[in-house]
Amino acid sequence: MSHGKQFTLFTHVGGPNGWKVAFVLAELGLTYESVYLDFGKGEQKAPEHTKYNPNGRIPTLIDHKNGDLAIWESGAIIVYLADKYDPEGKFSVQGDEKYAQLQWLFFQASGQGPYFGQAVWFKKYHPEQLPSVVERYQKETLRVLGVLESVLSKQEWLVGGKLTVADLSFIPWNNFATALILADYPDFNFEKDFPATAAWHSKLTSRPAIKDVWGQRDTLL
Structure with missing residues (x-):
């Protein structure tokens, strides 16, 4: 493994969870090398990867400046990066607000990611067409956007009155929601239906x- 950069990120070209870690690394100015695993060849389940991540999924991050510490689960990786590499709190918060940040990271990992992921699977990859299942996950996608809207309609960012890793974590799956999951949902209009969330998402995605x-x-696609 090359140690030319501080981190190695095992990820996948199409996998949103790897990209949210990449966003945090980039915003913190940390150097990393991405290793894109080929799921078609089962590389995520190969010993070269499972020796770091027994779950055999992405992402997995190796910190070469911390004894080649391996961390998996995107939420855990983001907490690690915030705790260890954002001491000035540029993209994170401390004190009691840290738990608010953590609740949003948990909500992203348990509420947004799984539902949006199932929506993508049943719309694009499942061998059978199951309209009722697709509709269920589309409605869950709308519900999650509604949760975000209920908060972002009252404040600019999710926590701490500033952009944090909590906000960054939602970007990739929200991209999928608008481009794929809800693209054909009757009368869906992101900017009209969820104006505060759409404005927040636009601010995030416009960052250099x-x-x-x-x-x-x-x-890469």
Whole structure:
């Protein structure tokens, strides 16, 4: 494994969870090398990866400046990066607000990611067409956007009155929501239905570091 950069990120070109870690790394100015695993070849389940991540999924982060510490689960990786590499709190908060930040990271990992992921699976990859299942996960996607809207309609950012890793964690799956999950949902209009959330998402995706990282994805697809 090359140690030319501080981190190695095992990820996947199409996997949103790897990209949210890449966003945090980029915003913190940390250097990393991405290793894109080929799911078609089962590389995520191969010993070269499972020796770091027994779950055999992405992302996995190796910190070469901390004894090659391996961390998996995207939420845990983001908490690690915030705790260890954002001492000035540029993209994180401390004190009691840290638990508010943590609750949003948990909500993203348990509420947004799984539901949006199932929506993508049943719309695009499942061998059978199951309209009722697709509709269920589309409605869950709308529900999650509604939760965000209920908060962002009252404040600019999720926690601490500033942009944090909590906000950054929602970007990739929200991209999927608008481009794929709800693209054909009757009368769906992101800016009209969820104006505060759409404005927040636009602010996030217009950031130079985010545009650069997501642009890398576009070149790889």
